[in-house]
Amino acid sequence: MTAAQQSGDLVELKRRCRSQANKRRVEAHAAAGETAGLTLAQAGLPIARDDRGIVSGFFPFKNEITVLPLLARLASEGWTTSLPVVTGEGQALQFRVWMPGEPTRPGVWDIPIPLETAAEVHPDVLLVPMLAFDRRGYRLGYGGGYYDRTLAALRVLKPITAIGIA
Numbered sequence: 405m406t407a408a409q410q411s412g413d414l415v416e417l418k419r420r421c422r423s424q425a426n427k428r429r430v431e432a433h434a435a436a437g438e439t440a441g442l443t444l445a446q447a448g449l450p451i452a453r454d455d456r457g458i459v460s461g462f463f464p465f466k467n468e469i470t471v472l473p474l475l476a477r478l479a480s481e482g483w484t485t486s487l488p489v490v491t492g493e494g495q496a497l498q499f500r501v502w503m504p505g506e507p508t509r510p511g512v513w514d515i516p517i518p519l520e521t522a523a524e525v526h527p528d529v530l531l532v533p534m535l536a537f538d539r540r541g542y543r544l545g546y547g548g549g550y551y552d553r554t555l556a557a558l559r560v561l562k563p564i565t566a567i568g569i570a
Contacts, residue, residue, distance in 0.1 A: 441471065449474075456481060460486045461475040462487060462531065476503075485503050489517045490550065499524065528562070528563075529564075529566075530566045
């Protein structure tokens with residue numbers, strides 16, 4: 405088998421996995437809805453930190469779980485909360501300070517993002533949306549590579565904790 409055939413097989417496998425994982429997520433979202441986001445907020449972050457740093461969440465897209473209640477909790481505990489901003493195809497994400505309840509504007513795919521006047525930050529903790537993950541911790545997302553590029557760029561600057569949310 406050639407490298408091109410192996411690459412094509414991997415692309416097809418990921419496509420099938422995304423389709424299956426999305427189907428399960430649609431079912432889970434229909435069953436749990438907003439309750440899942442509230443449960444997530446009650447649980448808090450699964451890491452121990454004495455200092456409160458910068459955490460990035462995300463607005464739910466399609467049938468993703470909402471992390472907005474968790475961001476509200478973290479902001480009340482002294483965390484600086486932020487949201488990702490897509491700056492261009494093939495680019496790492498940018499992050500801007502945002503607290504639940506503050507104004508937003510539509511970004512790429514009409515996902516709400518902080519206003520341009522919000523300060524840019526480099527989060528310490530990223531809540532990362534995903535469809536699925538494997539036993540080795542590899543994340544399956546939508547396939548755009550935004551978080552892969554972003555985590556690689558941020559990890560050059562400082563230690564980063566990424567927490568997959570599904």
